[in-house]
Amino acid sequence: xxxxxxxxxxxxxxxxxxxxxxxxxxxxxxxxxxxxxxxxxxxxxxxxxxxxxxxxxxxxxxxxxxxxxxxxxxxxxxxxxxxxxxxxxxxxxxxxxxxxxxxxxxxxxxxxx
Amino acid sequence: xxxxxxxxxxxxxxxxxxxxxxxxxxxxxxxxxxxxxxxxxxxxxxxxxxxxxxxxxxxxxxxxxxxxxxxxxxxxxxxxxxxxxxxxxxxxxxxxxxxxxxxxxxxxxxxxx
Numbered sequence: 001x002x003x004x005x006x007x008x009x010x011x012x013x014x015x016x017x018x019x020x021x022x023x024x025x026x027x028x029x030x031x032x033x034x035x036x037x038x039x040x041x042x043x044x045x046x047x048x049x050x051x052x053x054x055x056x057x058x059x060x061x062x063x064x065x066x067x068x069x070x071x072x073x074x075x076x077x078x079x080x081x082x083x084x085x086x087x088x089x090x091x092x093x094x095x096x097x098x099x100x101x102x103x104x105x106x107x108x109x110x111x112x113x
Numbered sequence: 114x115x116x117x118x119x120x121x122x123x124x125x126x127x128x129x130x131x132x133x134x135x136x137x138x139x140x141x142x143x144x145x146x147x148x149x150x151x152x153x154x155x156x157x158x159x160x161x162x163x164x165x166x167x168x169x170x171x172x173x174x175x176x177x178x179x180x181x182x183x184x185x186x187x188x189x190x191x192x193x194x195x196x197x198x199x200x201x202x203x204x205x206x207x208x209x210x211x212x213x214x215x216x217x218x219x220x221x222x223x224x225x226x
Contacts, residue, residue: 033213042203042216043157055211091157095212102214106156
């Protein structure tokens with residue numbers, strides 16, 4: 001089966017610019033997650049969708065970050081405006097409802113200069 | 114909330130020696146525990162998981178983990194380390210409400226020849 005697809009793989013932007021990341025989960029996976037991983041640290045959950053509804057966005061900096069999952073399939077994560085501390089790898093993952101397995105994409109490495 | 118802690122930022126071991134990467138957990142109810150590995154510039158790779166059953170879980174690449182309920186630990190082990198095992202190892206627990214994974218901060222493993 002195809003894995004979780006993410007694009008772009010790399011992005012370099014200047015601070016105060018905007019950026020968007022795209023994720024296509026595994027077909028049939030109802031739940032989609034966005035994680036932020038600072039270099040050398042474990043991933044931190046930003047937002048979790050089930051179908052096209054938000055389950056948890058308690059750690060999403062809503063003043064600058066937004067995410068949507070239209071039609072319960074693909075998802076986009078946007079940052080506007082970006083700050084230097086947003087430099088990280090943004091990981092997308094998907095799972096079936098209540099399953100114990102998760103599939104991660106390769107991530108998008110964002111560098112804010 | 115369910116959480117895990119990884120007390121060591123870095124573990125150094127000589128090639129051929131046994132290795133242990135520590136993880137402790139804090140959960141209400143039965144824990145679903147995971148180990149992932151991340152090589153430089155790569156995504157998260159699943160190693161193994163504990164859901165129920167045998168306390169010794171065997172995973173990929175010769176790794177295993179021991180679930181200890183009394184010590185609330187889920188340490189990752191390998192009998193004989195390889196230089197190629199050098200990577201970031203991240204422990205995670207599944208949240209019992211939304212089913213997202215909550216990750217530890219990660220432990221960097223360095224295996225020297």
